[in-house]
């Protein structure tokens with residue numbers, strides 16, 4: 001029913017994806033040049049999708065446009081809460097009280113605020129690594145120390161080092177655990193037994209926990225997401241973050257759900273946060289949750305095929321690469337450490353040598369050397385060209401390195 005093969009021109013839309021890469025990836029300005037024109041790059045970096053936002057979302061926005069007044073707005077209508085709460089109940093068998101729901105323009109700004117509200121100045125923020133860098137930035141911005149617990153890489157499948165995590169959680173100065181569920185960039189969907197172990201550690205050490213579940217709708221067809229709130233139904237010091245932004249490719253509409261159980265923290269949020277929202281974003285999100293399921297299921301099937309294709313392509317063309325299909329997200333986490341030195345700037349290599357924009361291991365805090373992260377949420381034809389260029393560039397380099405070794 002939906003055409004995910006369609007290539008949509010995103011130029012001149014002020015998109016980070018097309019216009020923000022020099023600054024975000026390379027900390028450079030527009031003067032940075034490459035042997036490719038901007039429009040010649042295959043863009044596999046920032047986590048938004050090359051697919052049209054669902055028609056039902058666009059129709060929801062159009063319907064609100066026809067009301068023609070866009071004054072100060074926040075979520076008052078019960079129908080909005082019911083749309084999102086019903087979505088959570090239907091898909092995850094979990095929901096929450098309406099009064100626990102607050103809105104944020106994004107999960108990143110929510111993390112920045114919550115670290116400040118939760119952690120005292122000499123307290124620390126704990127998270128699993130490799131990690132989405134903004135977990136560290138949220139601590140840095142608030143001058144709180146970060147404590148990292150490295151995941152264990154068992155031949156491409158990542159597991160939690162519970163002994164290490166418990167040891168770090170036991171530090172009285174570590175008061176907040178930012179938990180990525182599902183996990184970016186490894187793509188893990190944490191299973192019930194893992195979540196129960198996490199829950200016991202959190203409870204034993206009375207940690208505050210922010211469960212960032214932004215990727216929870218984008219899981220492989222054979223996977224099931226379990227909200228941490230379902231594992232810890234009575235734990236008050238839990239904040240759950242979810243959003244339609246990743247699921248329905250509407251991150252630019254800047255609307256996220258922050259579910260705060262603890263009343264005192266919620267009060268701080270409501271007193272200090274700017275509690276107004278964009279009326280078009282509210283309409284878009286409500287339409288997505290009420291009518292977006294068919295689109296989402298077709299998207300998930302398309303993404304599963306892109307992952308299958310990627311695994312097959314890498315096996316055939318880059319035999320020393322290690323890659324396991326992500327259980328969640330549309331992000332492929334590929335181990336190229338057999339081809340590169342530990343300190344190689346992989347983003348720079350692939351931008352110059354392949355015309356592919358991607359995020360390299362050094363962008364995920366630690367425990368990520370030699371890895372690249374590929375955004376597979378694009379038409380298959382684009383994915384195939386990106387993989388072709390990546391494999392050609394790596395194999396050419398490998399041959400150059402081998403011939404250099406033979407000469408020396």
Ligand SMILES: Cc1ncc(COP(=O)(O)O)c(C/N=C2\CONC2=O)c1O
Nearest residue numbers: 046047106107108109132184212214256
């Ligand atoms: C775990 C996680 N939390 C929060 C966010 C951002 O939430 P927002 O502020 O947009 O509501 C992202 C987006 N991840 C991105 C965005 O680009 N590259 C990534 O890895 C994410 O992966």
